[in-house]
Each structure stands twice: as structure tokens, then as C-alpha cells.
Amino acid sequence: MQDSKTSLGLRKLIPEEKAKMLSVGVFLFLSYSTAPVVLGVPPIKIQPEQVHLSYPGVYGSMMVTWTTFDEADSMVEYGLLGGKLFEMMAKGSSTIFVDGGSEKRKLFIHRVTLSALRPGFTYVYHCGSGAGWSDIFYFTALNESSDWSPRFALFGDMGNENPQSLARLQKETQVGMYDVILHIGDFAYDMDEDNARIGDEFMRQVESIAAYVPYMTCPGNHENSYNFSNYRYRFSMPGDTEGLWYSWNVGPAHLISFSTEVYFYTDYGLDLIVKQYEWLKKDLEESNKPENRKSRPWIITMGHRPMYCSNNDHDDCTKFESLVRKGLENLFYLNGVDLELWAHEHTYERLWPVYGFMVYNGSREEPYVNPKAPVHIITGSAGCREKHDGFIPDPRDWSAFRNSDYGYTRMQVFNSTHLYLEQVSDDQNGKVIDSMWLVKEQHGVVAWV
Template sequence: MTEEVENGNVDSIFHIGDISYATGFLVEWDYFLNLITPLASKVSYMTAIGNHERDYSDSGSWYTGPDSGGECGVPYETYFPMPTPAKDKPWYSIEQGSVHFTVISTEHDWTEKSEQYEWMKTDMASVDRSKTPWLVFTGHRPMYSSLGADDQFLETIEPLLLNNKVDLVLFGHVHNYERTCSIYKSECLAMPEKDKNGIDTYDNTNYTAPVQAIVGMAGFSLDKFPDDAPSWSLVRISEFGYVRAHATKNELKLEFVNSDTKNVDDSFIITKK
């Protein structure tokens, strides 16, 4: 990634939760911040909060495990001041080029009629698709994973994605890479077709449902997949890497780059006219 930034190929980086795994040890934050300085000093480094930054019992987090080691989001919000509405309300949206990003916190109340839920509804409904034709929704915990997910989160938030014609959903939390069909309620409403280069291409001209991907393979120990893949899971890779994305008015292309080999191990395109 440093090489790509230095070559001028990167406009922005998104790190969607589980930032440093410091869990209360500030020296780990120092170490991590030093590691990302060659990147974050040159391009915008946008983040979402994860369980290892926020979750702790009796702290107001939606999930009550001890995963933050008592940090409760304080170091995270200090080191990564995002354009959020207020302290301990770490959800926001930004626009870059032809893409509107809606960034949520899966670690705060997202249930129907909660403050964050109402914000999501308003934010996505207000997107000017003539200005930013692509709508990308992102947060930490996934809706779909071969290793399981929170059914309540899926049932509550997924209808908002469909109603607002979200094109792409990106999550972390699970430490691997997994890509779905155009999915809603665990069913494939559309499948990609191969283009002339053999790349999976989703045609969103006649919108059906979002494509969802887990991109949690950037550094912590990898999670292996179970033997059986769900019918909606099209690609599963348990290797270290990152996703490289490029957007124009009519095309959104993503590539999974293997950190060890620098090969593109998966790529897909979403198009619209």
C-alpha cells in the first residue's frame, strides 16, 4: 500500500474498524500510528469504529463484551477525528469523486428509531445520484459471512440498503475476504456475468440489490472458512491483502490485492448506465 500511495495511485484509504488492537495499551497505538504514517500523512485515512475500539460492559456500546480493553472509544476518537455529529456518535458520510460513502458504527445502537438509524435513513435518502451515482455503505460487523453474523442487524438495516439502492456494502470484523451475489434476505436476486476479460460484472442499470463484501484481511490473524459455502457466497479467500477501488460515473471496479504476491486474487465490476 505504501508503494501505491508513493506512486500517486491513491486518493483515500478506508480502514473499517479494529484499527490497532491496542485494547488499553497506548504503546500499541503509538506503534500502529507510526506504521501508517507513510500512508496517512499523504492521503485521507478514513475510519469506522470496531468492537476492539469501543465495546465494554456498562459503557453504552451495543455489544457488551470486553473487546476494547476498557478504551470505550476514547483513544480512537482522539487519534482519528472523523466528521461525526458529536462525541461518541461515530457515524458520518463523505463524498469522494463519484462515490457517496455512508459510514456507520455497528457498535452503537442501530435499531429502528434509534438516533443512528434515523441518521442512516436521512443520509442515504438525501444522496444526489446525479452528482455521486455510487452509494457505498460501510461499517465493521458484517451482514453476511460464512462464519455467521448478527441476524438482528441484518433484518433491521438491510431494507434500508435496498430502499436506497445501495450499490456496494463493505464490512470487516471477520479476518478474510468474501464476496456475495447481489443479495437480499439471503437470496441472490442477480448474479454477475463475465466480461471479455473474465471479470465478474454486476449490471446495476436495472437495480436489484447490493453486492456485499468482507474485507477484513489487512493484518490480524486470518480466519479460515468452513468447508461448505453458502449459496450466496461467490468468492472466499483467506490471505492477507487489501482492496483497491476505482470509480468513474458508469463503473465501480474493485480488486483484492494479495499482500504477499501483489497479485490480484479477485476482481469485480459494478456498472450502470
Template sequence: MVFARMRSLCAVLAVALTLGGEGVLALVPAFKPALPPTLPPVPANLPSAPAHTGAHGAVPALPAGIPALPAPPQWADARLNDYRPSKVRLAYRGDTGMAVSWSTHRQLPVPAVLYGKTPAALTSIATSTNSVTYNTSSYYSNHVVLDHLEPGTKYYYLPILGDPLRDVRSFTTAKPRGDETPYTIAVVADLGTMGSLGLSDHVPPGAANPLSTGEVTTIERLGMNKNRFDHIMHVGDIAYADYWLKEVVLGYINGTIAAGPELYEQINEEFYDEMNDITSSLPYHVAAGNHDSNCDNSGYKNYTEAICPPALTGFIGYNQHWNMPSSVSGGFKNMWYSYDVGMVHYVVFDTETDLGEGLVGPEDVGGSSHATDGPLATPSSAQMDFLKKDLAAVDRSKTPWVVAAGHRPWYMAAKASSLCTVCQTAFEQLFNDAGVDLVLSGHQHNMQRSGPLGPKGAIDANGLNNPKAPLYITTGAAGHFDGLDAAVSPYPAYSHFVNDTLYGFSTVAFHNRTHLTHEFVSSATGVVLDSATLYKQH
């Protein structure tokens, strides 16, 4: 029945598109499903194919006889199935833009997004020629930026060739800088694939902390609560696709070393499918973690990244999949960047590579991970130059709160070798000098709230009552195949809350210019396990 209606509607649209939007409304006045009756015709001045060639040297093209930007009546053509969108993700582009990214099995010559203020009137179109892949991936990442939007406004959108009865989604643009409307974000780190390729209720010996049967996962809880959040931050280690080797060796999945790249991609794709309901509705801002660098960062059973093909090293997949606002903030790829939402300035920093000042990052050549995934930028001081310039330019009259997010912590209850002291050397003094209020991290697979700490771990005597030093939160208990890490006791004097037994995530509520509240939420139950309110006299 649905397909019959689609065919009938497409026939109507084929005629109506020659008449313009008003003709469509006149021909189908009673049509109610999500298919927008004012889908615009393909703009006449758009190219049928980009000037550049595809990833493998050939000019990309859709099946013969179909233009690069097919009109809506052609979307039901079965020859276009490999071009249909999946794994949709969003990211802020200031308060008047939104980056929309999605995956397709084949390259799109002209990625396009239809959008508007109602699901029945997607009257605008944005396009690009940014459809990229790498040679072990089974999909292309398509990136389009929607510009000239209104701040704090809800829009509906549909990537080209999406199912108009199912794939119309919505987002809300960022609150304008200086807007003091309260809002809440969710923060996760070290969140991996769930189910048969990741964390489940029957992980084998050698892994840890299986789910209880029927237990609500972090991904599920975020989906249940997504309407509470302005956006989500994922502070490194996304999907844990590099755990394919450990899962094979432990007999959890079938495979061989030779099949490693294929297994890596399967785990990645499963994660992005599991996250689609969230990432297609909320801006999802990411930071780079060590498990995003190559196909075997775990170094399991003494295997190294030497078993990885070049395409699965150097953060290539991570940087192609996401589209963070680095180009508009002076950052670099998805490694470091900044953005504003209302009364908060967010800066994402890279703890893995490019630490500057002659320092060697953990994932740099010669670093503690014994990897060869960095440095990535030129000059070697690029990240630190960015951070100094970015933080110096913050207008605290408009964005009184400053939040820094990077993967590896340097304060936590853990073995000394687990503390990122080289990160501390690179970033700590800068963050203190710039008056950063909150530092978010992951890496350690538990949750720890420290007090505000000055350089070299000096405990701020004011505690949460107008401290000068940043508050440090490690929130790495979201869950993945390898479970949770036990915190090392006795806990440091600066530790105020530690959870190493339950999966969960953080929320940060910005109440006004002077108060924010951090909460740690149990994924299984939704119960708040820890809450702390920070007062700053901005």
C-alpha cells in the same frame, strides 16, 4: 553538517522574518533543502494560549520564554522536543479542506500547520486549540483543519515544530463532487500492529498464521502502492491494542494485568508509527470496530472490560485520535459520517452501537459482546436519523455511486452466531431502499465477495449486470496478531470468492458512472487474487 546549516539558516530567518517573505528569498537565494524559505511570521492577532484549560486543569504552556506559536528560528530549541509531531494522519473535509492530525508528548497550546503549493513556500498557516488526551495515553492528539483550499490540488504542509528537512509532506485535496475522473481507493479492515508487538514470523501457539520470514505485510504493500490510491478506508479494528492481554498470557510479550493500560498504549503507538508514511500522505478514513471500543474486547481467558480503566472504554481513544468529517456531514464523532470524492458518495456507519429502533448494538450495554461501551449518542435514533437524511439527500446526477462502510457483516461463510443479524435488521432495508451500490465490511478475518443481495439474502438475479441490490464485500484479511479465520463450509449460495489463507486488502476502482471494479490483492506478492466488475445503469 546538517545541524550547522540549520543553525545558520535559523539565524538568517530570524533577521529575514522581520523583513517578510521577500527578505528571506533575498538572503538565501541558493538554499535548496525542504525547509520553506517563506515560512510566515507568527500572526500578531493569535493568542499566546487558548482561553480554556488543559486536560488536567492547568493552562497549557510551552517552556518558559517560548511563545505558544514559536517563530521558525526557535524550532531547534531542545526544550521543544516533547512538542514535535509524530503519527500524522489526514482526512478529507469536503473538496476544499483537509483535516491534519498529529501526536505530541505534551499539549500544544495552539496546534498549527504551515502549508502551501510548493515545499519551498509554505505561505499559509492554520491553527486551532484542539490538543486532547485521556489519562492513560502518553501523547496528545492535535487536530487542525485547513480550509479554503482548491479541489483536486496538491499541497505541502508541516505541523508546527516538525523537522523542516524531513517532515514536510504533501496531500491532494478531494476531487470536486461530480468530477468523473477515474480513481482507485484501498480498503482494509482488521489491520493490526506488525512486528514484535503484533503479527510476526514467530507468533506462539494459540495465535495463528505467522508471516513467512521476510514476507511483505499489508502495511508495507500499502506503502509501496500508495501513489495508486486516492485515499484509504479502514473499516474497523485498528491496531488491535486490546490484544495485549492475549499476547501476555501466551508469553509473546512481557507484562502483567496491572501494566495493561501501558501495554495497550505501546501497541497503539507502534501501529500509528508503522502507518505514518501512509496516513501522512493519503486521507485515511476509519470506521469503528469492536476492537476499538475498550482495552479488552477480546475477552480473553474470561477477563472482561472490567479490567480497563474508564479512559480505555467507550471508544474514547478512537474518537480522540482521528478527526473524520462528521461535523460537516451531520455525523457523530468518528462513529458515523459521510463525504464525497468525485463521482462517489461514501457513508460510514456504526455497527457497534446506537442502532436505534430499540435495537441493542453488540457493544451497547446488554449487547452480544457483553460490553458497556454504548450507546453513545442522544437520542437513541441519532445514527439512523443521520443515515436516512444523508442517503435521501444524495444527488445521483453528481455522485452516481454510493458506498456504505461499516465493520460487522451480516452476509458471509461463517457460523450463524458470527453474523450480525441485529445490524442486518438496522441497516439492510434502508440500504436497499436508498440504492446503495456497495457495502464494505470486515470483522471476519478473511476476505469474502458475495453477490448482490436483496433483503433477507435474496440473490439478485442480475448478478453484477445492473443489479438493484448492493454488492457485499468483507475484507478482513489485512493481518494482526491473531491471524486469519477459517471460512465455514459449505459456502452459502451467494458466495463468489473466499480467501482464508493469505493476507491481503481490497481495492475499488471507479472507472466511470456505470462501472467499478473490486480487486483483492495479496499483500505478500501484490498479485490480484480476485477481480469483479460491477455495472450499474446510473
């Protein structure tokens, strides 16, 4: 048998060919191996499934998370694409998750951190143990310098039933269009339903995205059951708050994920409002230190429920006394947050730069060039069983564009001054229905002057 590197020649592949050639390569590897291959019925309860990636916030690392339904070891075998298959191995651990439903179903959530990865290089991996292995996947280790241009897909409110945008996202992810996925709350509808079986089904569905790029999340209102336990156990975000709030750096951006739900599910602890606020304040102060803002000038937040919206459903964002706006708008404004990403409303809405219900465009001709307030984007139309939300007939003064098609948003942070956003309509076969450049020659609160 020839060495796999020379026989497959995978190093020269363009991203669109990776998925196709990877499956061919695995076939060849198995077909020409001198060792016999025995195909049998997989050991279901210890067979890995629901594989997904996340970035732990540590240089040169990637977290692999998966589920089994019985106890098993936690191992990832991996190697550089085009090199020897599975020449490296990392071990981790598992956590027992007992769902709060009547059956008290038990899941084993496995986590393994891969370290010392080479930024920008593609790795092939599978996860599991000697008792059962997952399918083979691949990912590209994040380039962690501040002078590259990361590409994102972002959306919220995608369910197990009617996830209309999923197929397009699957293909675009696998051909290498994105470096990171941002899921801005509301998963599965709902992960706890049918004793968490809906959560299992949803995680199987998004494996075709989340096993290839970091799948970064924040909690939404549909995760609230049993104190957000399905969300807290199933996802592996940076920090020590079980993904409720955290931050991380990618390219020239500092991203902050937080929970809007602390303002609404106060039975789980009023102290969470204070704890999150104090954490946000400290994180924003740190990211605004001159040396940090110079290397990561963009500060981007993501939280589920918007501060503003022009929908007609009487949600928090339709009210002048919005809890989220009252709780966080001043903090974000006074710390020079550039862009605020939201979901919850099953629509897309782009706002003019806004603060305190007032529009602060950069100029009449170029509203998003050196704006004088943060820009808000609402992207909650990926698809779920609750269908679309409606709009009030007349948009507010701060509403620049709105649309109720199923779809999702693409974002690229090009450099320290230019950021691009566009909205994709799945109803219109992937047509870009809205786009904007956000241009800032200055960042921080001085940009508002």
C-alpha cells in the same frame, strides 16, 4: 541560492518520483540556505508525531491531525509542490485526551484545517510549532467534482503486531496509487493496550500512509474500551459524532461510514441505535433526492461487522438473525445502496448481489451488470495478531468468491455507471486474486425492479 522552484523543477515530476525528489529537495534547501542549520536532539514531549490526514467534507479543505505529549501550539506550514516551501500557514487547536488506563496517560491531539486548497494540486507540508516540527509530507487536494475517478485502498483489521499488508500499502500510497484510504474498523489490536502506547505505536506505523492521503475510518469492536475513546479522540472525521457515523462525497460517489458496534456495546447507550438509524435514514433520503443522486449516483457504505459471511467462527454474520442485517438491510435496500463494504472477518469474501438471503444477479452471464440487490465485499485480512479466520466447508449460495490470504482491496469509481474492485494477496507478492466490474445503468431503488 537559486529559487527553489527553478532549482528543483518539481512541477514536472510524475507521482512515483515525488517522494524521492522531495527528500532531495529538502536536502538541497538545507544545504544551500544562507542561514545555518542546527541539528539537535528533538524536544520529545512536544515533538509532533502520528501525523495523519482526513477530508473534513468541506470543499477545498484537508484536516491534519497529530499528537504531542505536552502542550504546544497547533500549526501547519505548507505550500504548493514546486513553489516556495511553507509559504502558507494555518493554525488550529488541540484537545487533551486522557486514556482510561491505570496510568491515565495524557495526550494532546492537534487538529488544523487547511482551506482554500486547489483541487488536484499537490502541497508540501509539515506540522507542529516553533517548539518542534514534524517530518515533511505531501498530499494532493481532492478533486471535488463528480466527474473524476477516485482510487481507494480499503481494508479492516490491521494491527500493530503482524500488519502484513502495511509495507505494500506504504509503497503504493507514496507512489501515488490512491486518492483515499478506507480503514473499516479494528486498529492496532488494541489502541488502548499498555495505557494507549499500542495506539501510539500503530499511529506511528500508519503515518507513512495516512500523512499522504485522507485516512477515513469507522469504528470496530477492538475500539470499544472506555467507550471507544481512543478512536473518537485520535481520528478526525466529518460531522459532529466523533467519527462514529458520517458521510461525504468524492467523485461520483456518496460514502457513508457507520458503527455496527452500537448493536453490541449497548452499555454505552441503547439510544445510539436509534440516533444512528435516524441519521442514516435522513442521510439516505437526502442523497436520494433526484439532483443529488444524479451528481453522486453511487451510494457506498462501510461498517465493520458484515451482514453476511461464510466463516466458521459463529460471529454475528454467520447467523440468520444477524443484528446488523436485521437492523439495517431493509433500510439500505429501500434506499438503493449500491455497494456495502465490511471487514471484521480476517478473510476476503465477495458476495453475489443479495437481499434477504436471496441472490439477485443481473443475469447468469453478467451477474454484476444491473444487479437487483446490493453487492457486499468483506475485506478484513490486512494482518493482525489474531491471524486468519476459517470458512465453512461449503460456501453459501450468495458467496461468489472467498480467500484467506493476507491482503487488501483496491477500488476505483470510474464514472456514473462503472465501478471496479480487485483483491490483492500480500501472501502472493501483490498478485490480484479476484476482480469484478459493477455496472449500473440505473441507481436507486428503481434499479431493483
